[in-house]
Amino acid sequence: xxxxxxxxxxxxxxxxxxxxxxxxxxxxxxxxxxxxxxxxxxxxxxxxxxxxxxxxxxxxxxxxxxxxxxxxxxxxxxxxxxxxxxxxxxxxxxxxxxxxxxxxxxxxxxxxxxxxxxxxxxxxxxxxxxxxxxxxxxxxxxxxxxxxxxxxxxxxxxxxxxxxxxxxxxxxxxxxxxxxxxxxxxxxxxxxxxxxxxxxxxxxxxxxxxxxxxxxxxxxxxx
Amino acid sequence: xxxxxxxxxxxxxxxxxxxxxxxxxxxxxxxxxxxxxxxxxxxxxxxxxxxxxxxxxxxxxxxxxxxxxxxxxxxxxxxxxxxxxxxxxxxxxxxxxxxxxxxxxxxxxxxxxxxxxxxxxxxxxxxxxxxxxxxxxxxxxxxxxxxxxxxxxxxxxxxxxxxxxxxxxxxxxxxxxxxxxxxxxxxxxxxxxxxxxxxxxxxxxxxxxxxxxxxxxxxxxxx
DNA sequence: GCATCGACTTGAACACGTTCAATTGTTGAA
DNA sequence: TTCAACAATTGAACGTGTTCAAGTCGATGC
Numbered sequence: 001x002x003x004x005x006x007x008x009x010x011x012x013x014x015x016x017x018x019x020x021x022x023x024x025x026x027x028x029x030x031x032x033x034x035x036x037x038x039x040x041x042x043x044x045x046x047x048x049x050x051x052x053x054x055x056x057x058x059x060x061x062x063x064x065x066x067x068x069x070x071x072x073x074x075x076x077x078x079x080x081x082x083x084x085x086x087x088x089x090x091x092x093x094x095x096x097x098x099x100x101x102x103x104x105x106x107x108x109x110x111x112x113x114x115x116x117x118x119x120x121x122x123x124x125x126x127x128x129x130x131x132x133x134x135x136x137x138x139x140x141x142x143x144x145x146x147x148x149x150x151x152x153x154x155x156x157x158x159x160x161x162x163x164x165x166x167x168x169x170x171x172x173x174x175x176x177x178x179x180x181x182x183x184x185x186x187x188x189x190x191x192x193x194x195x196x197x198x199x200x201x202x203x204x205x206x207x208x209x210x211x212x213x214x215x216x217x218x219x220x221x222x223x
Numbered sequence: 224x225x226x227x228x229x230x231x232x233x234x235x236x237x238x239x240x241x242x243x244x245x246x247x248x249x250x251x252x253x254x255x256x257x258x259x260x261x262x263x264x265x266x267x268x269x270x271x272x273x274x275x276x277x278x279x280x281x282x283x284x285x286x287x288x289x290x291x292x293x294x295x296x297x298x299x300x301x302x303x304x305x306x307x308x309x310x311x312x313x314x315x316x317x318x319x320x321x322x323x324x325x326x327x328x329x330x331x332x333x334x335x336x337x338x339x340x341x342x343x344x345x346x347x348x349x350x351x352x353x354x355x356x357x358x359x360x361x362x363x364x365x366x367x368x369x370x371x372x373x374x375x376x377x378x379x380x381x382x383x384x385x386x387x388x389x390x391x392x393x394x395x396x397x398x399x400x401x402x403x404x405x406x407x408x409x410x411x412x413x414x415x416x417x418x419x420x421x422x423x424x425x426x427x428x429x430x431x432x433x434x435x436x437x438x439x440x441x442x443x444x445x446x
Numbered sequence: 447g448c449a450t451c452g453a454c455t456t457g458a459a460c461a462c463g464t465t466c467a468a469t470t471g472t473t474g475a476a
Numbered sequence: 477t478t479c480a481a482c483a484a485t486t487g488a489a490c491g492t493g494t495t496c497a498a499g500t501c502g503a504t505g506c
Contacts, residue, residue: 007454032493042456044495053493105336112335113328114395169441172337184440191433198430207421210414217407218392230484255463265486267465276463448506455500462492469486476478 011049014039018046018056019103027057027106054118057107058125060100065128068096072135082143082196087189089135090163094170094181105171111164120164133160145193148200148208154215155196162192234272237262241269241279242326250280250329277341280330281348283323288351291319295358305366306416312358313386313408317393317401328394334387343387356383368416371423371431377438378419385415 017038021030032053036043050056071092079088097104110116117124136156140147147155166188170181199208240261244253255276259266273279294315302311320327333339340347359379363370370378389411393404422431 010454028492031491033491043493044457045455047494048454109336109339110332112391112395113332116332168335172335175443180440180443184437187433187437187440191437194430194433207417210410210417214407214410214414217403217410220398220403233484251462254461256461266463267487268485270464271484449504450506451502451504453501453503456496456498458496458498460493460495462494463490464492465490466488467486468488469484471482471484473480473482475480 010039010041010045014041014046014049015056015059019060019100022057022103022106023100026102052117057103058118060103061107061125062128064096065131068092069131071096076135076139080144081193082139082145083189083193085139085143086159086192087185089139090166090185090189093163093167094178094185101171104167108168108171111168129160132163133157136160136163145197146200147196150212151196151199151208154212154219157219158215159192162188233262233264233268237264237269237272238279238282242283242323245280245326245329246323249325275340280326281341283326284330284348285351287319288354291315292354294319299358299362303367304416305362305368305419306412308362308366309382309415310408310412312362313389313412316386316390317404317408324394327390331391331394334391352383355386356380359383359386368420369423370419373435374419374422374431377435377442380442381438382415385411 014035018030018035021034021038024030025034032046033043035056036046039046046056050059072089075088075092076085079085107118108120109118111119111121113119114121116122119125120129133156136159140152140155140159166181166185169184170178173181175181198204199211237258241253241258244257244261247253248257255269256266258279259269262269269279273282295312298311298315299308302308330341331343332341334342334344336342337344339345342348343352356379359382363378363382389404389408392407393401396404398404421427422434
């Protein structure tokens with residue numbers, strides 16, 4: 001038969017308990033025993049629903065991604081031009097994750113290792129990444145900035161990567177209210193837009209070609 | 224009194240055992256109990272000499288840094304011009320760490336988090352970082368490329384960061400013989416050199432200023 | 447009603463990194 | 477030589493994430 005509703009409710013309770021505790025005490029300070037107790041289940045129950053402690057954050061990440069979709073949609077309605085769209089798209093994520101910066105930090109901690117399940121580059125986060133990149137493809141359409149033909153296919157991925165860098169900085173940014181991150185976002189959005197605009201000048205062709213080759217080596221597109 | 228020679232010998236044995244096992248089985252597969260056994264000491268002994276399992280890799284990193292100094296010196300003797308110097312400096316590190324790529328991977332795994340002791344950005348790795356950056360300061364002197372005044376103070380840090388990116392890619396590069404990393408290094412060294420060369424053109428002043436502000440925000444130089 | 451099957455739940459047990467009280471050298475002064 | 481202080485060493489024990497054999501429970505077929 002289908003999965004009982006009882007099950008789903010328990011799963012929900014565990015997830016909620018976990019996120020609460022992660023938020024309150026931090027990811028490593030909150031033990032699985034604490035989580036189980038908070039959810040009124042045995043220690044092992046959590047592992048019936050989640051393969052690991054980290055998998056719980058992955059669920060949080062997935063859920064956050066879903067919740068952000070309408071917010072992004074709305075934010076982009078208010079934004080015209082590439083620079084504004086870029087900035088607003090990323091600002092939505094700042095705002096959405098703001099109450100759980102610590103949890104996101106735990107998620108991104110192992111971000112460097114593509115083998116790690118929690119990495120934004122891992123195969124486990126494929127789906128989220130695809131959805132995310134689609135937004136970057138979308139904001140490039142009719143954005144008022146001419147995109148060179150050869151750059152086109154790679155640009156969404158590059159912008160996504162650029163976004164990860166900004167978000168990563170935000171997550172570890174200790175300045176009050178993440179003021180530095182906000183300044184970074186403003187300036188970076190402007191710079192990136194200028195770069196793209198400049199890149200289609202005939203003069204810049206060799207530079208663009210070199211950059212493209214770099215991107216291809218890193219993404220392994222030409223292997 | 225000074226630390227007995229007996230002590231130093233034990234420490235050495237533990238370090239050697241650890242690195243051997245890390246190399247053979249990988250960092251997390253090799254347990255501290257294994258290491259202790261291999262070194263013919265009790266489990267706790269390792270903790271008398273090293274504050275943690277990860278601290279052992281830090282020692283390896285420190286030692287590697289020392290061992291590389293003469294190699295770098297020699298490599299730079301053979302290299303003329305910024306591009307070649309950059310490439311050779313980083314290639315020395317590729318070659319030196321090649322037999323222990325896995326161990327270095329464990330070291331860089333948490334590289335993203337500056338709070339983590341193993342991060343190349345942590346305060347624990349300050350000393351190594353300073354020594355390392357000094358090389359970048361040095362290869363910029365009389366390198367044949369004009370360095371804009373305002374860029375000067377920041378450039379060694381930026382190049383060091385760029386180097387970390389390349390090394391990071393190398394560490395997780397699965398292509399045979401890390402061929403992709405080598406291509407990346409060649410192209411990146413060339414591109415960076417071109418960028419610096421171009422950056423002193425009067426036309427590029429606004430771009431350079433924006434880039435500088437970005438660097439200042441990220442390094443927190445203007446807080 | 448009863449048996450059976452499978453989803454769900456349990457808590458003890460495991461392996462790991464780490465800590466620490468206790469024990470055993472070692473050394474230098476009396 | 478003796479002894480006190482310190483360095484070095486031990487291995488049991490702790491807390492953690494995780495596993496798993498065993499149990500509970502509700503629905504289904506007879």
